[in-house]
């Protein structure tokens with residue numbers, strides 16, 4: 720189901736969307752009941768000549784019901800979303816075999832760091848590509864998210880990934896893309912005058928394409944040095 724939302728192209732997109740729609744339907748029903756109730760009371764008990772107001776404590780039964788139903792609903796939603804939250808954002812949630820990338824935000828661009836042949840960040844063969852994050856499909860990806868200046872937010876709607884980048888901190892973000900394609904990265908934190916142009920792309924490749932792209936870039940980076 721892709722009602723209201725862009726296509727979900729990561730492994731946990733379905734779970735996130737499901738909870739989103741559950742909450743949307745529940746709050747939608749509550750909204751309609753409350754607003755129609757309000758209208759009903761406004762009209763039914765409006766001031767009329769000859770009709771006197773009277774004081775009442777109200778109804779104990781009604782209060783218990785309208786407190787218990789929302790309380791149970793909120794607990795159920797909390798438990799449901801807690802499970803998905805842990806899968807996406809929990810401590811050490813990223814699968815152990817995830818491929819590691821660096822992503823550093825700054826006013827107003829995203830710099831993706833690639834590990835080079837050794838598969839490790841922070842070594843001599845790392846190279847950086849501006850505003851382009853290339854990853855393979857069907858492969859867990861772990862991003863070490865950082866920022867050089869202010870708070871930015873790494874947001875890829877199609878992957879259902881959103882995470883603030885905080886100065887002085889490196890934050891783990893993981894996802895596994897399920898389809899090749901180009902997906903927009905938008906900075907979702909107002910970070911200065913150029914915020915509007917802080918736009919980049921995640922390119923999800925098939926495994927072969929990714930290996931080819933990586934080899935090209937590695938060679939180009941080596942030649943540049």
Ligand SMILES: [Cu+2]
Pocket residue numbers: 824825827870871872906907908909910914917
């Ligand atoms: Cu930004």
